[in-house]
Each structure stands twice: as C-alpha cells, then as structure tokens.
Amino acid sequence: MENPWKNVALDDYENHMSLTCVYQLQTLNKIMGEQFKAYDVTSVGILGIAGGNGLDNLIETKSINEIYGIDINEEYLNASAERYPLLANRYHTVAADINGSCDALPRVEMVIANLFIEYVGCENFVRAVEKMQPRYVSCVIQIDPAESFVSDSPYTTKLEVLDCVHSTVDSNELHMTMHAKGYEMIDSFSSELPNGKVFKRIDFKKTNPT
Numbered sequence: 001m002e003n004p005w006k007n008v009a010l011d012d013y014e015n016h017m018s019l020t021c022v023y024q025l026q027t028l029n030k031i032m033g034e035q036f037k038a039y040d041v042t043s044v045g046i047l048g049i050a051g052g053n054g055l056d057n058l059i060e061t062k063s064i065n066e067i068y069g070i071d072i073n074e075e076y077l078n079a080s081a082e083r084y085p086l087l088a089n090r091y092h093t094v095a096a097d098i099n100g101s102c103d104a105l106p107r108v109e110m111v112i113a114n115l116f117i118e119y120v121g122c123e124n125f126v127r128a129v130e131k132m133q134p135r136y137v138s139c140v141i142q143i144d145p146a147e148s149f150v151s152d153s154p155y156t157t158k159l160e161v162l163d164c165v166h167s168t169v170d171s172n173e174l175h176m177t178m179h180a181k182g183y184e185m186i187d188s189f190s191s192e193l194p195n196g197k198v199f200k201r202i203d204f205k206k207t208n209p210t
Contacts, residue, residue, distance in 0.1 A: 067091045110137070
C-alpha cells in the first residue's frame with residue numbers, strides 16, 4: 001500500500017495546520033527556531049520537512065552550513081527548496097521512506113523530528129537516528145485530549161487518510177528506545193495549543209559519541 005503522505009496536498013496540510021483554532025504551523029515554526037539555536041552544531045537533518053516550515057529561521061543562522069530536508073513526498077521537498085532560495089547553497093533535499101530503508105539518510109550532528117515519530121513509530125525512528133549518527137536529537141510529539149490527533153477543521157476529511165499510518169507516541173517508550181541506543185534525555189519543553197492539545201519537545205544527547 002502506498003504511503004498516504006504521498007497523496008496529501010501540501011496546501012491542504014498547511015492550511016489546516018495554520019488555522020487560528022489549530023495554530024500548529026506557527027507553533028512549530030517557533031519551536032524549530034529554538035531547536036536550531038539550542039546546540040553548537042554545523043549540520044542538521046530534519047525528518048518530515050514537508051513544505052519547509054521553520055527553515056526561515058536558518059537564513060540568519062550561518063553557523064549551520066549543511067541542512068538536509070528529508071521527506072517521503074518529493075513534491076513537498078521541491079516546494080521546500082523553491083521557497084527558500086537564500087538557503088540554496090546549504091539546503092539539500094532527501095527523498096526517503098524510513099519505514100522501508102534508511103540508506104539515503106545523511107550523517108549529521110543534529111536530527112530534528114517534529115510530529116514525525118507518530119507516523120513511523122519509535123523503532124523506525126531510532127533506526128533512522130542510528131544511520132544519521134547525530135550528537136543531538138530534538139523531537140516534538142503531540143499530547144492529545146480526548147479527541148483525535150487531527151484537529152477538527154474544514155480540511156479534516158482530506159487528512160483522515162493519514163489515520164492508517166498514525167499512532168500515538170508514548171514518551172516513556174521513546175525514552176527507553178533512545179536510551180537503549182546510547183541517548184539520554186537532556187531537556188523537555190511543552191507548548192499549549194488553542195484547542196487543548198500540547199506539543200512536547202524532548203531533546204536527547206549521545207552519551208558516548210564516536
């Protein structure tokens with residue numbers, strides 16, 4: 001079965017995420033700006049880059065000179081590159097489905113994965129981290145109230161196709177899976193959203209980098 005992320009229009013996804021009642025695109029942009037500044041790294045890989053939301057924070061951040069946007073949807077990747085021509089010499093797109101193979105993933109000093117683990121699971125995520133060998137990993141998971149992961153909006157029906165590949169991330173499972181691969185949690189932050197949902201950012205550091 002083809003991954004449904006290949007068939008979700010970028011406009012539908014971003015229009016939904018940016019609605020005032022959802023406010024996830026704006027919140028993730030702010031969080032990603034903080035992630036870029038958090039650690040002294042020169043290369044970063046962003047899993048699930050979609051249309052490149054947050055990359056604008058890197059235009060003035062010259063210390064990070066190698067940026068890899070990784071996604072399963074090549075149309076998303078093309079859009080992310082077209083939107084930020086000022087990053088052209090530093091930004092590289094990588095088409096990859098880590099549910100299948102991690103061979104195309106680059107080695108980087110930091111991995112960012114925001115609302116990504118929900119669609120691949122902890123084991124596949126950590127397998128990708130092992131291939132990329134970062135010193136730091138910063139990820140955002142969503143904590144939901146009683147309603148579904150996808151917030152109600154005029155675009156909800158167009159995003160319901162993602163239900164078959166989505167699963168809630170258990171933060172304890174994530175911690176244990178990362179710990180088993182030599183990563184310790186070093187920080188955690190929470191951001192509340194208008195509809196009662198919460199974004200939880202969790203940062204890890206490799207305990208014995210090679």
